[in-house]
Amino acid sequence: MASGPKAIAPPETEPPGENAGATPAFASPPCLACELDPDYFDRPPPLPERELIAFLNRLIEAERAGAKTLAAFRRSAALAAVAADLAAVGRDEARYVAMLSRAVRDLGGMPSAATGDFFAKATAIADAGERLRFLNRGQGWVVRKLTEILPRIRDASLRSALAEMHRTHVENIQRCDALIEKIAPGA
Numbered sequence: 001m002a003s004g005p006k007a008i009a010p011p012e013t014e015p016p017g018e019n020a021g022a023t024p025a026f027a028s029p030p031c032l033a034c035e036l037d038p039d040y041f042d043r044p045p046p047l048p049e050r051e052l053i054a055f056l057n058r059l060i061e062a063e064r065a066g067a068k069t070l071a072a073f074r075r076s077a078a079l080a081a082v083a084a085d086l087a088a089v090g091r092d093e094a095r096y097v098a099m100l101s102r103a104v105r106d107l108g109g110m111p112s113a114a115t116g117d118f119f120a121k122a123t124a125i126a127d128a129g130e131r132l133r134f135l136n137r138g139q140g141w142v143v144r145k146l147t148e149i150l151p152r153i154r155d156a157s158l159r160s161a162l163a164e165m166h167r168t169h170v171e172n173i174q175r176c177d178a179l180i181e182k183i184a185p186g187a
Contacts, residue, residue: 047152053109055149058116059142060100065116066138067093069123073135078128082179089135089172096165103158129184132176139173142166 047055070090074083101111118138125131146166153159 044152046154049107053104053107056100056104057112060097060112061114061116062118062142063093063096065118067097068115068119069135072123073131082182085175085179089175092168092172099161129180132180136173136176139169143169
């Protein structure tokens with residue numbers, strides 16, 4: 001009798017002893033990827049604590065410089081017409097110095113007591129419109145830095161506080177743009 005090719009049994013769809021139709025359990029962590037936040041893989045790495053403290057201290061120095069600059073601007077005769085509006089922006093700057101200082105302490109750091117060089121540069125400008133434009137460039141710097149860093153902040157409370165700071169600075173830039181128009185229309 002002629003023997004033909006040996007028939008090969010089809011592979012089993014489930015390992016012997018498993019329940020038919022049951023969802024298989026996987027042991028490796030990558031198999032749990034479906035349970036992760038969809039943005040997980042697109043996020044930049046978290047900012048190390050030491051770098052975060054240094055960043056927050058740099059913001060403290062910038063905000064302190066902004067608060068002192070706005071106090072000086074309010075006393076300026078050239079900006080007297082918009083002093084009340086400048087006071088509101090200055091209060092925001094001072095409020096963020098306090099918030100950032102708390103955040104640095106919460107992280108175990110020491111808040112900076114320095115004032116950024118922005119103050120000396122801003123108060124050296126004589127023209128009122130140019131002073132406010134320079135102030136807006138400083139506010140814009142804060143907005144850019146916060147935009148860069150926010151995705152790397154993992155602490156939800158700090159990220160929320162910094163996001164509010166970002167929004168406030170954007171609003172204050174718009175407010176100062178309106179003040180520039182008020183004191184130097186068309187300039």
